[in-house]
Amino acid sequence: MSRPALVAALAATALAAAAAAAAAAGCSTTAATGVAARVPHAAPALAPGHAQPASVEATVGATSVAHLGDVTAGAPGATVDVPGTQLHGGARLALGDALAVGAFYEHGVAATGQAVDPDAPSVDGAVHGAGVLLHGALQTKHRDLRIGVQFDVSGWRLPYVAYEPCVAPCEGEPPTVVTRGHVVAAAFGLGLAPSYDLGRVTVFAGLTARTHPTVDDAAVAGGVFNWIVHAGAEVALPATLRAALIVYYPTTPDPVRYPPGAAVTLTVPLAR
Numbered sequence: 001m002s003r004p005a006l007v008a009a010l011a012a013t014a015l016a017a018a019a020a021a022a023a024a025a026g027c028s029t030t031a032a033t034g035v036a037a038r039v040p041h042a043a044p045a046l047a048p049g050h051a052q053p054a055s056v057e058a059t060v061g062a063t064s065v066a067h068l069g070d071v072t073a074g075a076p077g078a079t080v081d082v083p084g085t086q087l088h089g090g091a092r093l094a095l096g097d098a099l100a101v102g103a104f105y106e107h108g109v110a111a112t113g114q115a116v117d118p119d120a121p122s123v124d125g126a127v128h129g130a131g132v133l134l135h136g137a138l139q140t141k142h143r144d145l146r147i148g149v150q151f152d153v154s155g156w157r158l159p160y161v162a163y164e165p166c167v168a169p170c171e172g173e174p175p176t177v178v179t180r181g182h183v184v185a186a187a188f189g190l191g192l193a194p195s196y197d198l199g200r201v202t203v204f205a206g207l208t209a210r211t212h213p214t215v216d217d218a219a220v221a222g223g224v225f226n227w228i229v230h231a232g233a234e235v236a237l238p239a240t241l242r243a244a245l246i247v248y249y250p251t252t253p254d255p256v257r258y259p260p261g262a263a264v265t266l267t268v269p270l271a272r
Contacts, residue, residue: 042210045193057269061087080214080215081113130154132154133153159180185221187211189209230248
């Protein structure tokens with residue numbers, strides 16, 4: 001027997017032995033055909049451009065009040081689920097008239113989740129994350145006009161589900177293996193918001209670039225930067241409270257094609 005023929009015979013024997021061992025062990029080979037994850041709703045930086053009047057303040061509200069339309073897939077293979085209602089809470093410490101640091105927590109309500117692909121596996125559990133931010137209020141030549149700049153970084157706990165059907169002899173094994181769990185993904189945001197003080201009302205508009213976690217090649221990934229335009233107004237209330245309404249539109253359809261969104265906040269001073 002020639003050398004090439006001998007090599008081919010040995011390879012065939014090895015493959016046959018491997019197949020026999022796989023059959024004896026049950027389901028030996030799986031191929032992931034369905035992976036989906038619940039990811040945070042895209043949202044802009046919430047604060048206007050003016051400096052906070054209190055040295056310490058807390059903010060509660062929602063970065064997304066509800067789905068104001070259907071969310072659809074904007075990128076191939078984007079099997080993600082997005083909450084319509086995403087709650088927000090945070091606190092900021094002023095470091096002078098023009099700078100503040102803060103921390104925040106957000107919780108996407110699981111019951112309001114909507115899949116961008118109706119054929120994707122359903123995801124259980126809520127998405128939630130926490131982060132830190134740095135906010136600056138840059139003074140312009142006009143006393144009532146300031147430019148707000150915010151940078152934030154956050155970590156998100158994303159629930160996911162993976163379906164793996166058996167593609168080898170699977171005696172005694174389920175035809176599909178379902179795995180559920182959580183993964184952690186980081187997100188980064190940079191926002192710019194010119195803000196004009198009208199007295200009791202402050203109006204502002206701006207642009208935020210924020211990474212959007214997604215599913216890419218059957219794996220959860222950090223995603224690309226999404227550009228989000230927004231405009232809003234903050235009103236001074238009795239007892240030094242402040243309430244804000246923000247409308248926004250994520251313009252980048254990757255991984256999700258969003259309808260317009262809305263956010264609301266209530267800010268409470270904790271220390272003068």
